[in-house]
Amino acid sequence: MDEQESLPPHVLIFPLPLQGPVNSMFKLAELLCFSGLHITILLTENIHxxxxxxxxxxxxxxxxxxxxxxTISDGLPDDHPRDGGKFLEVFDSLRTKTKTLFKDMLTSDLLCFDLDGKERRRVSCIIADGVLGFTCDVADEISVPIFCVRTISPCCLWIFFCLPKLIESGEYPFEDDNLDELIKSVPGAETFLRRRDLPSFCRSGDLTDSNIQLYKTEGQENSRAHGLILNTFEELDEPILNQMRTICPNLYPIGPLHAHLKKKQTTLRPSSNSLWAEDRTCIDWLNNQLPNSVIYVSFGSIATMTNDQLIEFWYGLVNSGQKFLWVIRPDSIAGEEWRSKIPVDLATGTKERGYIVEWAPQEEVLAHPAVGGFWTHCGWNSILESVYEGKPMICWPYFFDQQVNSRFVEKVWGIGLDMKDTCDREIVEKMVKDLMVLRKEEFLGRANHMSKLAKNCLMEGGSSYSNFDRLVKDIKSLSDKV
Known part of the structure; x- marks a missing residue:
């Protein structure tokens, strides 16, 4: 036997350089490591x-x-913001500048030795974020099998797959300004999906929009790979997954990824993949609160708000009379003047009932018994973490897949309230009271049911457990042919 063939399969994992995808794909890397594979995770220098x-x-x-x-360069200068408004520039740079570096790395000996100088196989399999289409090009050129992975929600990915049909049918661009008009060209969602629930960039109405051009080929790009790995579970997304299989037949729904390691009972110590410094004093504060009494508020790592939005949200929280833990990132509000202009009644109400941090250990917060609800931007990782822990949600989506996700939280899964396109203290107060008081038992009951399904799917014989085992077997089988 060739010495290389006697070594374990070597998988290169290339996440999209954003907090959510990086977090998810580190979880996947850990799982694959404990399945006997050699793993190289490739990060942009900025993320690293x-x-x-x-x-x-x-x-x-x-x-x-x-x-x-x-690490690999994303081709951008160090001072580039790489935030939501500028992130398409990261895509463009990855495609035009990083692609060549990626191929050179895979065809050199750079990845054939670990940090201790021990030999490992050449990369025998690639797992890359499906939006990085150039990785499929390189994989084809060097004859290495590739799996795509998508860390956004399947419901949003399915809309991307349907974008050509939306355009062909004339449903997009919109003919008028009625955002509550139902969308009929997304199979499986005809009865509840409105124009306002489409990904945020669809509101531009411009077919030349760079987002439309990027995402309307998703079905073609993702179907090029051997299979598509998804961070969800069958019991949550089965109707949408069945629709997706018409385009990508080989799906691996293996989520919730963040919980897999807990079920596998590995010896890897708990750690963070956060791009922000976590303030753990919030856990001490939660320890002093009653069960299900606190609403946790966090809008993720990218979302920003205006000072006016901040004040409306803040008044809504304080006026609700509920305890709240609120994450306000240093860069989440334009300017710093808000810190010196907090109205006295808000400061007093927060001192009595609230706690504010710049970043929190979210998985631990959501698992805490004091937390009874989650006001979220509806990033997919956040939704899955909330589902797993049985916490109902208030949804204030910011961009991208979050508009779609929030509609599914309310209308499909029934585990929360959709507050998109709203920024009003009275509505915030009402929704917080509905979630935490008036309809508390109703929402907690449904959320707890979904939590049980999420936990069962990761047990031996469960859907995600079995799909992950199938993924590992397929990686090993394909690697033997390289």
Missing amino acids: NRLVLHTDITSRFDQCPGFQIK
């Missing part, structure tokens, strides 16, 4: 630098000898 700054990333995989991190 932030992880080094805020986490124990350099030491956390000491117990995983098959794991290593490599």
Whole structure:
């Protein structure tokens, strides 16, 4: 037997350089490591630098000898903001500048040795974010099998798959300004999906919009891979998954990824993948609160708000009379003047009932018995974490897939309230009271049922457990042919 063939399969994982995808794909990397595979996770230099700054990333995989991190340039200057408004520039740079570096890396000996100088196989399989279409090009050129992974919601991905049909049918661009008109060209969602629930960029009405051009080929791009890995579970998304299988027959729904390691009972110590420094004093504060009495508020790592929106939200929270834990990132509000202009009644109400931090250990917060609800931007990781812990949601989507997700939270799964396109203190107050008081038992009952399904799917014989085992077997089988 060739010496290379005697070594474990070597999988390169390339996440999209954003907090959510990086977080999810680190979880996937950990799982694959504990399945006997050698893993290289490829991070852009910018993301790696932030992880080094805020986490124990350099030491956390000491117990995983098959794991290593490599970095690659995203082709942008160090001072580029790489935020929501500028992120398409990251896509463009990855496609035009990083693609060549990626191919050179895979065809060199750079990945054939770990940090200790021990030999590992050449990369025998690639797992890359499906929006990074150039990775499929490179995989084809060097004859290495590739799996796509999407860390956004299946419901949004399905809309991307349907974009050509929306355009062909004349439903997009919209003929008028009625955002409550139902959308009929997304199979499986005809009875509840409105124009306002489509991904945020659809409101531009411009077919030349760079987002439309990027995402309308999703069905073609993702179907090029051997299979599509999704961070969901059959019991949550079965109707949409069945629709997606008409385009990508080989799906691996293996989520919730963040909970897999807990079920696998690995010895890897708990750690963070956060690009922000976590303030753990909020856990001490939660420890002093009654069960299900606190609403946790966090709008993720990218969403921003105006000072006016901040004040409306704040009054709504304080006037609701509920305890609240609120994450306000340093860059989430334009300017710093809000800190010196907090109305006295808000400051007093927050001191009595609230706690504000710049960033929180979210998984731990959502698992805390004091938390009874989650006011979220509806990023997919946040939704899955909330579903797993049985916490009902108030949804204030910011952009991208979040508009779609919030509609599914309310109308499909019935585990929360959709507050999109709203910023009014009276509505905030009403929704917080509905979730935490008036309809508390109703929402908690449905959320707890969904939580049980999420936990069961990860047990031996469960849907995600079985799909993950099938993924590992397929990776090993394909790697043997390289």
